[in-house]
Amino acid sequence: MTFDDHYQLAMTELQGTEILRDNYAPPLHKLLLRLGFSMRPPHYASMPVNMLTTGIPFGILWSGLMWLFVWEDQIGMTVSIALWAGFFAGMLFGIGMAIYYRAAARKHGLSSWTQLAMK
Incomplete structure (x- = not known):
């Protein structure tokens, strides 16, 4: 089964839930898909992937603003203090979002990524 087939099964399962579309297909996720990255929807991604894909952009944006x-x-x-603050803010946000998605x-009652192929 190809990634696209897997992805379509995941999207179909997500559409059958009460989860909002912008929640299971956030803008950054859509952008990474368009750029050619094979990104699982956040509800099927691992905790570390969700931590990085939500925490890094948040930390950069938050510390910059x-x-x-x-x-x-x-x-x-100083700039170094600001960078450390951004790192910790991004890390906390990323952990929170990873826990939320899980x-x-x-x-x-979503299936795991590997169980989708068996349906």
Whole structure:
């Protein structure tokens, strides 16, 4: 079974749940698919993959906005402190999102990625 076949089975299963489409096919996920990455929907991805694909963009965006609007003019705030703050914010957000996706998959009784091929 090809990745595209697997992906379509996953999308069909997700559409049969109460989960919103933007939740199981978020914009970053769609972008990575268009760029040629074989990305499982977040509810079928592993915890580390969800941590990285949600935490890294969040940490970069959050620390960049915080630097521009808050930290740039603060005395004692250095770029290295801002980068560490962004790293930890991204890590916490990524962990939270990975836990959320795992809990939502269990709540809605979704199959595992490997079980989809057996249906």
